[in-house]
Amino acid sequence: MTDIAVPESHADLLALAIAPAMATIGPGGEPQCSPVWFEWERGVIRVSLTTQRQKYRNLVERPRVALAFVDPDDMYRSMELRGTTTSIEPDIDNALLNRLAKRYLGIDAYTFDADGTERVVVSVTPSHVTTWQ
């Protein structure tokens, strides 16, 4: 798994606490698209999902993904990463979820899930980058 070449002009978008729209493919072949929290590390995007979400079921069956990152200060500067889900694993002790809660909400633990909610770490390896502006 090697880093794809994210252009320097847009690499900063991956360090921002923004919520890119993540597109997946539904059971009937239709696109699904909604914002997600993410972190980026060494060429991999990680997203926390509950196993109740359609997005989770889509990724288990159809691992291909696209994410649209938009500069919150300039909506014309954006980047699409397309790639494949390379692992889906239990989020043990909500480790990823809590890192994301820190990054997005500034809190140490995310406590808003209903009892019994199962969380997974979805890792996406991008293979294709498109940038605008």
Next chain:
Amino acid sequence: MTDIAVPESHADLLALAIAPAMATIGPGGEPQCSPVWFEWERGVIRVSLTTQRQKYRNLVERPRVALAFVDPDDMYRSMELRGTTTSIEPDIDNALLNRLAKRYLGIDAYTFDADGTERVVVSVTPSHVTTWQ
């Protein structure tokens, strides 16, 4: 073609000059996802595309679409519209493009396309709404 029921709590998002991420399906079945300008009128979303874009070619072959609208002042308030491309027509005299230039840039005419660029009006009829917050 009847209006879908966009919840009143999120209907304002359709009046904002924001750029929702639009997901389409590529030639290999992979999702594509990037921001677009849009207008909403009587239950139809209209988007201006050049015929050079992959997104245009995707929609000609595979008309299903999803769009993610996010409140620019509250990233946790968002809405997904899923639906189908119901027409793709030439944008005569760039009428839609210029309306969008007015809406997004405050200018009367969009003059940034290269000579010979062909524009189409893509009309999407949503059939399914999901909201968050």
